[in-house]
Amino acid sequence: MRVVVSTASATPIYEQIRRQVRSSILSGEVQPGQTLPSLRQLAADLRVSVITVTRAYNDLVAEGLVHSEHGRGFVVLDVEPGIASAALRARVDDTLREVVIAARQARLSLTDIHNHLDETWSKDD
Incomplete structure (x- = not known):
């Protein structure tokens, strides 16, 4: 960790x-x-x-x-898989909300965000 x-x-x-x-x-x-x-x-x-x-x-x-x-x-402690999955999904949702706010402040288009997400996703593989 x-x-x-x-x-x-x-x-x-x-x-x-x-x-x-x-x-x-x-x-x-x-x-x-x-x-x-x-x-x-x-x-x-x-x-x-x-x-x-x-x-x-x-x-x-x-x-x-x-x-x-x-x-x-x-x-x-042991965590039920369904609870863990829901919590991780909620974290993604929260992070996406933050990204949307930052992108709007930076005046980025949805296409810009998609492109950046694709680039970032590819780098982490």
């Missing part, structure tokens, strides 16, 4: 961490029973405070995606 944060983003860092870890869990990249990186380790890797990572992890606990085990850390 790779987490990258941006201090230039309007999204709070704890939320960036939560979203990325959540996506890794829902996509199956991080399997049920696996432990997440320790609070201190992830904080050190990202150069953020332990409090920031703690808030992100506690939000994941509140969502029912992980739980805290004494001596083990934060452990990923």
Whole structure:
């Protein structure tokens, strides 16, 4: 699991961490029973405070995606595939809304967006 944060983003860092870890869990990249990186380790890797990572992890606990085990850390729970799929689809929908807003502000046409999406899609293969 790779987490990258941006201090230039309007999204709070704890939320960036939560979203990325959540996506890794829902996509199956991080399997049920696996432990997440320790609070201190992830904080050190990202150069953020332990409090920031703690808030992100506690939000994941509140969502029912992980739980805290004494001596083990934060452990990923089993997520029903239908719920995971719906959550990932909702993330795509949210991201598309953001793209539409940004494209309109940049005065890009729908054709421009389709072309850019095709180019981006091809690069990731």
